[in-house]
Amino acid sequence: MKSYLEQAFGRRDVTSSRMQAAIREWMALYFGDPVPGETPEDRLAVLIVNKLCRAVFSEYESRLREPASRLGPALDALNAVRAQAMQYALVGGECLLKPVPTAAGFDFLPIRRDCYAPLDRDAHGTLQAVGTMQQLGRHLLLERRTAGPDGLTIETRLFERAGEILGREVPLDTLPQTAQLQPRLLLPGVQGVGLAVLRTPLLNCVDGGPDAVAVFAPAVGLIHSLGRLEHQLHREFENGASRVFASEDLMRQDTFGRRVLADDLFVGLPDDPANVGLTVYSPALRVDQFMTRKQDLLRSCESLLGFKRGILSEVEAAERTATEITSSEGDYNLTVQDFQTMWGDGLRSALTLCDTLGRVYGKADGAPFDPSGDLVVDWGDGVLFDRTRTWNEYREMTQAGLLRPELALAWYFDLPHETEADLAAIRRRYLPAGSQT
Incomplete structure (x- = not known):
């Protein structure tokens, strides 16, 4: 996608090469791409994201006060994609929420981090220009959004797909779904790139830059260690499988050339196995040592991610003191609250954007949307409350x-x-x- 956008708009992705490699690694861990010497069957990245996403929205409710009830369809659309958008943000560090005008108001399309290219950011990491791509059969729809003092500028171009390079550019009316789009559109009064953004509240631990990082980014090394440990455990079971070794004189060839034991081999065997040419191999497996190491790694992941003891690991109740329980639960609650705040901020930003776009399109009137007063978000109870x-x-x-x-x-x-x-x-x-x- 990066090369497509660079060819179409002549702008480079401002994400550092180190950060791009990290994003590819996060995606590979989440989607279980094979890594030599590792067994990704545990899919720890998936477990981390699912556990946190469920905790964030376990008691979530949202509603609009009467002055902003016109934005009800947009709020419903946002709530419909909240789990998908939250997981995209947790996996890639950042997720864009693109408003799509409909007859009822706005629908929302979550855009994953590896499906867009930041073309410009300010000192705070806020997007000032971004390129997105959508595949439409044999065509590619490329869009560049640029924030400016006069408003948002959207450039849209349609290309035929030709492998790793862009093919011939074709008119937007080539496809029915793109016929209503304009090659260049200025939306006055729209701030930023016209997309709501979900950004994880973690400090960039990859290159220290303005890009957001995945929720499991601090534990990537531990996740790889767990994958290698699981691979070693599988080999332990394979190499330790019970076998019976027979001396060469006891083997013969069948009509197909396979080496087999004689049919009457087990007739009248004496009690002492040492008197025959058979040796039984059945070693003791080191399961306990592997599982102890695995639990140590899982507890280290919990500590790095601010998770409660027992979320990933198995912890006996006798091993947990009252202070340990209170401390880990308190840390976990604060972690969940950070991501609840992330969604609440993104929700307010998206509804503010819908209100602004509605006024630009002439479909909204009345008092402007007040994100602090018109939207009510209730997260229910927590450990600390x-x-x-x-x-x-x-x-x-x-x-x-x-x-x-x-x-x-x-x-x-x-x-x-x-x-x-x-x-x-x-x-x-x-x-x-x-x-x-």
Whole structure:
């Protein structure tokens, strides 16, 4: 894809060669590409991503307040692809969410890290230009998005595919699905590249550059060590398989030239095997040593990734002290919260983009979308936060006259409560008629 974009637009991918190699390695680990001397059957990268993704969205809920209800279809579309987009970001470090206009509003297409090329980034790592590619049968649709002071510029070109090089460029109306596209389009007022971005909150441990890294990037070396260990364990079982060795004089050839034992070999054998030409080979396998080493490596992965003990490894309850349990669970909860924040930020960015594009296309009016007030995201309880206990404390304070009931209800239902009008709205909606004064 990189060569296609460079040929079409004359711009190079700004990602360093070291980072590009790391991205290919992450993809290979996740998709289980064979590596000499390793057995990737455990697919530890898949396990890490799936465990974390499920934890992030285990109690997730989102809704829009009334002023922004027009963006409901876009929110539904984002929630429909949230697991796919989150996994793309965890595997590649970054995932783009491309809004696609529909009759109801916007749909969203998640774009994996190895399916686009950053052409320019600012000092904070934010994309200023990006190239994407979509395969349409025997054609390739290439798109370049560039942020500018006047808005977003989108250049679109359609090519025939010719192996590793681009073939002949053809008009966009060659295909029905691209007939409505324009070769060059300026969208005034659209900030950035017109794509919402999910970026993992990890420091780049590959080259220290602005690119985001996979969630399992710090543990890549350990994952390879586990693959080699699994390969050695397989060989241990293969080499340690039970065998019976027979001396040459006991073998004969059958009619097909195969060497077999005589038919009457096992007739009347004496009790002492030393008196015959057979030796049984059945060595003890070193399974315990391999499994101990494997558990050590898995615990090291948990420590590097901020996972709770037992997420990847097998830990006996007797081995875990109360302090160890609290510490690892607290670290894991903070790790999950980091990625919940990543999704929440991406969600607000995507809805803001939909509101802006809707105004550019003349399909939206009213007050602009307020990402901090119009979207409510609830992640449920966590290890460091007990919602039920906090609610009981608020109720006790309310009953003791230390807290206004409107404020307790505002916390419970995540309602605005900054002004007296907000509090009056809570009283009208939730409090009994005799207690609204």
